[in-house]
Amino acid sequence: MGNIPRKIKDDVSLVICGSAGKGIQTVETILTQLLKRSGFHVFGTKEYMSRVRGGSNSTEIRVSSTSRPSLLDRINILVPLDKAALKHVQKRISENTLILADKEHFGPVDEKEAQGLIDFPFSQAASDIGGAIYANSIVAGLLAQLFGIDQEEMSLFLDQFFSEKKPEVIENNQKAAAKGYEIAQRIVEAEGIAIDIERHPHIAEDIFINGAEAVGIGAIAGGCNFLSSYPMSPSTGVLVFLSEQAEKFGIISEQAEDEISAVNMMLGAWYAGARAMVTTSGGGFALMEEGISLAGVMESPAVIHLAQRPGPGTGLPTRTAQGDLELALYSGHGDFPRIILAPGRLEEAVYLTRDAFHLAAKFQIPVFILTDQYFVDSYYNIPSLDFQSKNRENDIIETEDDYRRYRITENGISPRGVPGFGKGLVVTDSDEHDEAGHITEDLDMRVAMVDKRKRKLVDMKKAAFPPELVGTDNYDTLLIGWGSTYPVIREAWSLLGREDVAFLHFSQVHPLHPDTSAYLRQAKKRIVIEGNSDAQFASLLRRHTKQEIHQTILKYNGAQFSVEEMTTRLKETIDIKE
Amino acid sequence: MESNIFDMGKIDIAWCPGCGNFAILKALKAALAELEITPHNLVMVSGIGQAAKIPHYLRANVFNGLHGRALPPATAIKAVNPDLTVIAESGDGDMYGEGGNHLINTMRRNPDITNIVHNNMVYGLTKGQASPTSRMGFKTPVQVRGVAIEPFNPIALGIALDASFVARAFAGDFEQMKEILIKAISHHGYALVDILQPCVSFNKLNTYEWFKTHTYYLDNAHDPTDRTAAFGVALEENKMALGVIYQNSERACFETTTTVYEDNKGPFCNRKPNLEKLNDLITSKGR
Ligand SMILES: Cc1ncc(C[n+]2csc(CCOP(=O)(O)OP(=O)(O)O)c2C)c(N)n1
Numbered sequence: 001m002g003n004i005p006r007k008i009k010d011d012v013s014l015v016i017c018g019s020a021g022k023g024i025q026t027v028e029t030i031l032t033q034l035l036k037r038s039g040f041h042v043f044g045t046k047e048y049m050s051r052v053r054g055g056s057n058s059t060e061i062r063v064s065s066t067s068r069p070s071l072l073d074r075i076n077i078l079v080p081l082d083k084a085a086l087k088h089v090q091k092r093i094s095e096n097t098l099i100l101a102d103k104e105h106f107g108p109v110d111e112k113e114a115q116g117l118i119d120f121p122f123s124q125a126a127s128d129i130g131g132a133i134y135a136n137s138i139v140a141g142l143l144a145q146l147f148g149i150d151q152e153e154m155s156l157f158l159d160q161f162f163s164e165k166k167p168e169v170i171e172n173n174q175k176a177a178a179k180g181y182e183i184a185q186r187i188v189e190a191e192g193i194a195i196d197i198e199r200h201p202h203i204a205e206d207i208f209i210n211g212a213e214a215v216g217i218g219a220i221a222g223g224c225n226f227l228s229s230y231p232m233s234p235s236t237g238v239l240v241f242l243s244e245q246a247e248k249f250g251i252i253s254e255q256a257e258d259e260i261s262a263v264n265m266m267l268g269a270w271y272a273g274a275r276a277m278v279t280t281s282g283g284g285f286a287l288m289e290e291g292i293s294l295a296g297v298m299e300s301p302a303v304i305h306l307a308q309r310p311g312p313g314t315g316l317p318t319r320t321a322q323g324d325l326e327l328a329l330y331s332g333h334g335d336f337p338r339i340i341l342a343p344g345r346l347e348e349a350v351y352l353t354r355d356a357f358h359l360a361a362k363f364q365i366p367v368f369i370l371t372d373q374y375f376v377d378s379y380y381n382i383p384s385l386d387f388q389s390k391n392r393e394n395d396i397i398e399t400e401d402d403y404r405r406y407r408i409t410e411n412g413i414s415p416r417g418v419p420g421f422g423k424g425l426v427v428t429d430s431d432e433h434d435e436a437g438h439i440t441e442d443l444d445m446r447v448a449m450v451d452k453r454k455r456k457l458v459d460m461k462k463a464a465f466p467p468e469l470v471g472t473d474n475y476d477t478l479l480i481g482w483g484s485t486y487p488v489i490r491e492a493w494s495l496l497g498r499e500d501v502a503f504l505h506f507s508q509v510h511p512l513h514p515d516t517s518a519y520l521r522q523a524k525k526r527i528v529i530e531g532n533s534d535a536q537f538a539s540l541l542r543r544h545t546k547q548e549i550h551q552t553i554l555k556y557n558g559a560q561f562s563v564e565e566m567t568t569r570l571k572e573t574i575d576i577k578e
Numbered sequence: 579m580e581s582n583i584f585d586m587g588k589i590d591i592a593w594c595p596g597c598g599n600f601a602i603l604k605a606l607k608a609a610l611a612e613l614e615i616t617p618h619n620l621v622m623v624s625g626i627g628q629a630a631k632i633p634h635y636l637r638a639n640v641f642n643g644l645h646g647r648a649l650p651p652a653t654a655i656k657a658v659n660p661d662l663t664v665i666a667e668s669g670d671g672d673m674y675g676e677g678g679n680h681l682i683n684t685m686r687r688n689p690d691i692t693n694i695v696h697n698n699m700v701y702g703l704t705k706g707q708a709s710p711t712s713r714m715g716f717k718t719p720v721q722v723r724g725v726a727i728e729p730f731n732p733i734a735l736g737i738a739l740d741a742s743f744v745a746r747a748f749a750g751d752f753e754q755m756k757e758i759l760i761k762a763i764s765h766h767g768y769a770l771v772d773i774l775q776p777c778v779s780f781n782k783l784n785t786y787e788w789f790k791t792h793t794y795y796l797d798n799a800h801d802p803t804d805r806t807a808a809f810g811v812a813l814e815e816n817k818m819a820l821g822v823i824y825q826n827s828e829r830a831c832f833e834t835t836t837t838v839y840e841d842n843k844g845p846f847c848n849r850k851p852n853l854e855k856l857n858d859l860i861t862s863k864g865r
């Protein structure tokens with residue numbers, strides 16, 4: 001026990017683990033807010049079971065001197081709230097893990113388990129104060145002390161945090177936090193623990209949001225004023241966020257009877273002049289497919305937030321995956337153009353979701369934002385955002401008498417009118433139609449309409465977001481990723497410290513930016529990294545660039561790659577000879 | 579207003595000669611004209627089927643969507659622009675079969691739209707299979723031994739769900755059909771009009787004659803606000819009642835339950851996001 005490192009510098013992985021409904025959330029909120037206010041870079045992510053009570057859920061909080069928003073395997077400090085928690089994260093515990101556990105509350109533990117446990121008697125202390133519920137503030141107080149947060153600061157925060165509660169409850173929480181500080185002081189002295197992380201005062205002013213909020217904020221910035229959805233993890237966070245904001249931002253938010261209704265409502269809303277979106281996950285999206293096809297033939301704008309989780313079927317409802325790329329790409333019968341965006345960072349999620357509305361309106365097509373459970377549930381501090389630069393353009397025309405919704409044009413885009421605005425009539429049809437929008441079986445008209453819809457692709461490709469190259473451009477080996485893996489690949493790549501390796505991140509996966517082939521051509525070896533078992537993006541790249549993908553690094557157990565795992569797998573893969 | 583304002587001029591209509599759909603189209607135009615609703619203010623929403631082609635046969639804004647899916651977009655269109663008159667119109671297969679869940683939930687939501695269903699008790703467009711309202715024993719190329727499941731009763735469903743307006747009309751009776759449509763379109767809230775419509779090509783059982791002998795008109799003694807009485811009428815076995823069977827004008831319309839018109843009365847198509855408020859929101863996410 002004596003050899004546990006007591007001094008942790010620059011980068012701490014703290015894990016709190018307990019059963020569902022047991023207050024991890026409260027500890028986490030209090031602590032992360034305080035850490036961020038105090039000027040630390042903070043990243044948080046959770047993994048949880050598909051149940052409301054019981055089981056074991058864990059939250060990882062990473063506190064660091066520089067921004068490191070990715071998952072670690074390593075645990076520096078573990079607070080298991082019950083005995084089951086210890087088992088749940090067992091694989092991540094090493095002899096370097098400080099485990100702060102309530103030994104009495106745990107009951108008997110075997111010798112192996114007992115090793116390295118530092119006693120943190122919070123249960124008795126909580127019931128002395130007034131009940132088990134106060135354990136949350138004790139734990140928060142203890143951890144705040146370890147990170148050197150001023151006790152006065154904590155006290156001010158708690159007053160604010162619990163301000164809606166009865167005075168007695170606030171007072172008890174204050175007492176509990178103070179108790180946490182007291183226990184922490186004892187432990188720190190006895191064990192000689194010292195945490196040394198650089199603070200940056202400007203971080204206190206940073207924005208602190210998760211992926212679901214980033215998508216929601218982006219939607220508002222893109223002018224979203226209609227949302228129809230059906231709850232499904234992990235997409236529900238966006239539904240909840242936008243419903244909370246609905247009144248303030250003039251959004252109609254409706255929980256539809258099913259996903260089929262949701263997608264059809266969205267299209268009705270766009271038709272009448274709204275900027276509408278749906279948020280869903282794989283199984284729900286499968287039900288929406290017919291509606292995507294309808295958007296295709298109607299040339300209706302559509303914005304679909306598709307938060308991925310492992311399938312097929314119900315799969316793993318609360319876990320993560322990147323398995324729905326091909327689903328989004330091929331969804332809906334018939335040929336029609338679409339755009340698929342896949343943000344890797346929170347800022348990207350904000351801006352891309354905003355741009356999804358602009359692109360959908362401009363090209364009159366479905367635009368997808370592909371996230372996943374890991375992405376929507378993870379949060380960290382980011383600098384301020386700028387929205388002034390790109391606001392909604394007037395993409396709806398006032399119609400004339402002779403208005404034809406599907407006028408054949410050179411770039412394939414027909415000016416879009418809405419009913420009741422102008423002198424024309426707006427006719428839209430799921431059947432193949434003529435320029436006026438009326439049903440037709442004229443086969444020449446059919447070809448003209450297919451070609452018109454396809455022609456939009458030319459400008460869509462020009463408008464594509466380019467991939468981001470990390471590293472120098474004289475690389476031999478190119479690591480390729482998309483979506484939520486960005487921070488973890490980037491961190492693992494920097495740990496490799498190899499000049500001959502670069503990383504190319506795609507935040508638009510369809511249609512691909514015209515430079516894609518050139519980026520790939522330059523590499524002698526191409527490695528695609530993604531969260532599915534079929535290497536879906538790798539096959540898309542092969543088809544698009546006609547170039548070989550030499551290796552793939554895939555993960556599909558429902559968890560995101562950790563930095564350690566990514567580093568190991570990169571090392572294993574990079575030097576494999578063909 | 580003259581009903582010819584809705585005429586399309588010379589067009590190719592895909593209905594069979596003698597079909598009940600023609601009378602419904604004519605009655606709808608007449609009802610709209612009497613209510614002074616202009617083509618520009620009207621949105622015809624439909625699904626797929628013979629009946630669902632009706633939006634192409636009168637001058638109006640049109641959203642001809644997918645089979646069974648007229649009600650969700652109709653609800654959204656009305657919510658996004660309450661100044662429009664929105665009519666969702668399709669066949670019995672479309673509205674009662676494929677779109678059943680939307681029917682139930684649109685009745686609950688109560689948007690201010692009119693839902694017209696051409697009930698020919700058969701699938702016309704796909705050439706004569708059973709529909710949800712086909713009678714027991716009705717033989718088709720698929721139901722070769724005759725329909726063996728209980729027909730769907732849209733009137734009873736509507737009353738059970740407290741749909742705010744429930745009526746039945748007969749396509750063989752122009753004047754009455756028009757009057758019922760006028761009442762339905764004028765009603766604030768969701769209005770179902772189930773129109774018994776002979777299909778001369780695929781339904782040789784439920785003919786004009788059959789409908790005539792199997793229906794009767796409600797008289798003044800019937801109080802459509804009496805839900806229990808209306809339910810009794812809906813369950814009658816021998817003859818089907820025609821007229822306004824149930825009406826509840828107390829229910830709030832879906833679009834009035836949103837707050838989007840409180841500060842801003844303008845149409846959605848010109849609305850821009852409030853970036854100032856968004857910045858405040860983001861700043862609040864900092865602490
Ligand atoms: C999803 C889907 N399934 C099936 C069809 C084929 N289909 C078209 S219309 C129809 C039924 C039409 O019956 P009804 O709604 O009663 O209309 P009618 O033709 O009798 O007026 C069917 C099954 C379709 N177009 N889409």
Ligand code: SF4
Nearest residue numbers: 594597628702777778
């Ligand atoms: S098939 Fe029947 S319902 Fe359809 S148009 Fe012909 S007669 Fe009318």
Ligand SMILES: [Mg+2]
Nearest residue numbers: 669670700701
């Ligand atoms: Mg029918």
